[in-house]
Amino acid sequence: MVRECIAEFESLSEGEKEELIQKFSVEKAEKKKEQVVALPPLEKAEKGKVVMRFAPNPNGPPTLGSARGIIVNGEYVKMYGGKFIIRFDDTDPRTKRPMIEAYDWYLEDIEWLGYKPDEVLYASKRIPVYYEYAKKLIEMGKAYTCFCSQKEFKVYRDNGVECPHREISPEEALEVWERMLDGEYEEGEVVLRIKTDMKHKDPAIRDWVAFRIIRESHPLTGDSFVVYPTLDFESAIEDHLCGITHIIRGKDLIDSERRQRYIYQYFNWEYPLTKHWGRVKIFEFGKLSTSWLRRDVESGKYEGWDDPRLPTIRAFRRRGFESEAIRNFFISLGVGENDVSISLKNLYAENRKIIDPKANRYFFVWDPVRIEIEGLSEEVEVELPLNPNKGTIRRLRGKNVVYVTRDDFERLKGKVVRLKDFCNILLDKKAEFRGFELDDVKKGKNIIHWLPDGETLQCTVLGEKTWEGMVEKNVVQDEGKVVQFERFAFCRIEKAGEEVLAIYTHP
RNA sequence: GCUCCGGUGGUGUAGCCCGGCCAAUCAUACGGGACUCUCGAUCCCGUGACCCGGGUUCAAAUCCCGGCCGGAGCACCA
The missing domain is CATH 2.40.240.10 (Ribosomal Protein L25; Chain P)
Incomplete structure (x- = not known):
């Protein structure tokens, strides 16, 4: 039947074919419009009240991976209306040391991708705010100062046993905490832990570290602080303060939520809705880590951070990509939790559609x-x-x-x-x-x-x-x-x- | 090892929550043809998938159990 139809169609003259195509093209055009790439609806999203964030650590320039975070979060805010917040999670001046130029690179690239942040926050400048909440938790008996070394604590954690410091009184803990802030302890000597449950079936959740001492000058705040919050703590407090309604991020942060929920429970806050996506591996680039890229850029293997061989957004901009193509590319990936490995050819195809004409x-x-x-x-x-x-x-x-x-x-x-x-x-x-x-x-x-x-x-x-x-x-x-x-x-x-x-x- | 999570054509994705309308969507890729004084553009046509095994059911991609495979986390990193 189908074959007959095709045969019949093929046997027509060019003019007749044209006529038929014209006749059906209206219908086709409409269909195409419906298929405009879009993200799936967001659960419990109220029009005009969606608050989302993108929270990078600027320890390198934004890459294609960052683009996903920017696009998915930014796009949902556009869809529903609300607030889009950029927050720099730059609370480790040593192991994940921020790059001073990268702050602006993020802002630039976000704008280039088509999103305008309603607010820009720097966690490193808001550390005193986090101290206040730490103090409250200590007073509530939900956080304690711990003198165990990493190794010692690991044993307790692995065996589900509470460490001796857990039992100190809030008053005592508070005193130690004040001394920490005053710089009376050395790095590694003491940390502030959040009480969770030392018998939690996932050891990763057991009494986690909220603050530790880092004696290293911060690119943005210099030597103002020696006690820095961990991401889990900083982000937990900040998400609540900002009124974040939905969090979408990589699944590597999935345990983060489980840890943070304890704080939310103690303060009686409501945790935002979360969604996690899987790893993206791009054939052409393989696994990319910022530190690895950094080494090669600094050694001169690449011209700079916008070398056309690099997976940074700056490089794609330089190559003349349209931000719309990158947007479509990531939107079509969706927000599934399974890992994807995809070829840049798909991005090229998106870009070609825009550029070729x-x-x-x-x-x-x-x-x-x-x-x-x-x-x-x-x-x-x-x-x-x-x-x-x-x-x-x-x-x-x-x-x-x-x-x-x-x-x-x-x-x-x-x-x-x-x-x-x-x-x-x-x-x-x-x-x-x-x-x-x-x-x-x-x-x-x-x-x-x-x-x-x-x-x-x-x-x-x-x-x-x-x-x-x-x-x-x-x-x-x-x-x-x-x-x-x-x-x-x-x-x-x-x-x-x-x-x-x-x-x-x-x- | 422990704790989670996931497995739909070559690649990505829709459908799975609330079983039937799924002989499974869309895109890309690939193959064939048309058009074109470039082309990986355009236009036709086609190829191609529900991880495996059980179970429940009149009916399973969809629910349950087991297996296999893959991933994430298990830091005083983000």
């Missing part, structure tokens, strides 16, 4: 080979499509000395090829002119791109590798924009002067 076309001849065309006496002016979608054109001089790429030269030497939009030649270093008409070579489809001698600019393309070659002068008008180098790839023209520097976007 607007990118101007140019010839870029990499690894050029000089060709002399014999039998072509006069120069001609050649018109080529600049943007096939808009019908605009560009011009090139058709000369008897041209350059083609080595790949094409070697592959097609001795054959008749078509210099796109110009003429046909028998390809060799001394080529023979074979006419201007297209039909002669159309069958073989040996259509290649070319550039006239003396009317080009030096061009370098930076990407996975570096390509050297020449490009037509016309590109100058597209400085800063993404163009398509025909038969090569999309590239962003970063600089166009005497020489051209282009960044490889994607195929």
Whole structure:
């Protein structure tokens, strides 16, 4: 039945086909609109009252991974209306030392991705607030100062046994706490723990650390503090203070919720709704850790944090990606708890949809080979499509000395090829002119791109590798924009002067 | 090891809570064709999946049990 229909359709004339397609295209267009990518509805989300946050530690620049957090949270706030808060969880000046430049990079990239934070908070500047809540908990007997070493406590924890310090009175604990704040103890000597349940079936939950001493100057607050909260504590307090309604983050933080709930219970607060997503592994980048990237950037293996080979948002911006593409890419991943490993090809496909219709076309001849065309006496002016979608054109001089790429030269030497939009030649270093008409070579489809001698600019393309070659002068008008180098790839023209520097976007 | 969580085409995703309308959605990928003086663009057509085994039921991707596989956490990191 279906086959018959198709056969019937195929047998129609072009005109008739067109007519039928027209007839159904309205319906199709409507369907496409419905399928606009969107996040699944958020549980218990009230219009205008959704408060969400993105809480990075700026110990490196935002990466594709950060983009997911920004996009998913930001997008939900957009969907329902409410508040979007950026909070820098920068409470460890040593092991996760913040990078001073990264604070602004986050803000910039968030804006570029299309979200405007309603509030920006720096945890490191609000440490006194956390002290107050710590004090309350101590007074309530829900937190205690503990002098066990990490090793000692591990034994207690693993065996589900309460440590001796757990039983001290709130008054005593308070006294120790004050002395901690006054800097009377050394690093590692004492910590403040939250009382949970030493018999909890998950050892990870048992009496966790809320504050520890770190004697290291903080990039933002200097030496103002020696007692720093852990993420679990800081974030628990802050989420409540900010009135966060929904938390969506990676599943590595799943235990965090279980720990924090104890505090919420003690203060009688309501814990936000949470959702956790799985790990994203991108084929092209493998596992990426900020510290690992940092080492390679600092060692000079990469040009900088926006090196086009890097998975940072800055790098994608430099490559000329549209933020809409990145948004669609992550929205389509959804918020499932299973791990995903996905190829950047999907991102490329999203980006291509947006960029292809607007990118101007140019010839870029990499690894050029000089060709002399014999039998072509006069120069001609050649018109080529600049943007096939808009019908605009560009011009090139058709000369008897041209350059083609080595790949094409070697592959097609001795054959008749078509210099796109110009003429046909028998390809060799001394080529023979074979006419201007297209039909002669159309069958073989040996259509290649070319550039006239003396009317080009030096061009370098930076990407996975570096390509050297020449490009037509016309590109100058597209400085800063993404163009398509025909038969090569999309590239962003970063600089166009005497020489051209282009960044490889994607195929 | 302990505590959680998850397993739908090559890849991602919808459906699973509230079993039937799922011979399973959409995207991407791949294959074929059309169009085009580039193309990985566009337009047609096609390929391709419910981890395995039991159970409950008239009926299971959906519920239950077991297995296998994968992941996360088990820090004075975030």
